[in-house]
Amino acid sequence: MKSFHYILILLVIFGCSHAQESRSEQSSCEWCGATEAPNDVQSQTTIADSEEEGLRIKISGTVFLSDKKTPAEGVILYLYHTNSKGIYPKKGDEKGNGRRHGYLRGWIKTGSDGKYSFETIKPEPYPGRTVPAHIHITVKEPGKDEYWLKDYFFEGDKLLTQRDLKNETGDDKFNHIVSLSENLDVFYGKRDILLKN
Secondary structure, eight states, X not given: OHHHHHHHHHHHHHHHHHHHHHHHHSOSOTTOOGGGOOTTOOSEEESSOTTSOSOEEEEEEEEEOTTSSSBOOSOEEEEEEOOTTSSOOOOSOOOTTHHHHOSOXXXXXXXXXXXXXXXXXXXXXXXXXXXXXXXXXXXXXXXXXXXXXXXXXXXXOTTOOHHHHOOTTSOGGGOOXXXXXXXTTEEEEEOOEEOOO
């Protein structure tokens, strides 16, 4: 009987420490992820590989400092989105905020020209909800805390509201609504990004 209690105590201790380790791997910030960027991050990435079901899209642009003309160097963009069914898919081996955001996520780090691009699939809206299709974006500037910017939305989405359409920068050049045009089975879009002050 003593050995049973001993084993039970060990299982409880192991279970608690394992749960604590799992929680510590996951940030308390639900939308964060830029600080999880790998060391070799580049100015372009592929989020969804060719096996992922969905409409292929490629989005590019330039990240600018708040003066609206100087390209921003060394800025990390963290992007994540749903799949073609509107869910954040998981493989089961995700770490950090990948446990929340799934595997359709990626990082970009701008060079001296501020340019970036990523290829992925066009996400679908959450099932049974009225939130338009979107790609989340957070930003990590050198020497500053990570912050979020307005999601990438897609022109023509019937779920877009007036609030979604509002351009907080006040400058059409930095509109977060992406217009897609097709070329050889890939849909291309552009979004220039204005960093906060």
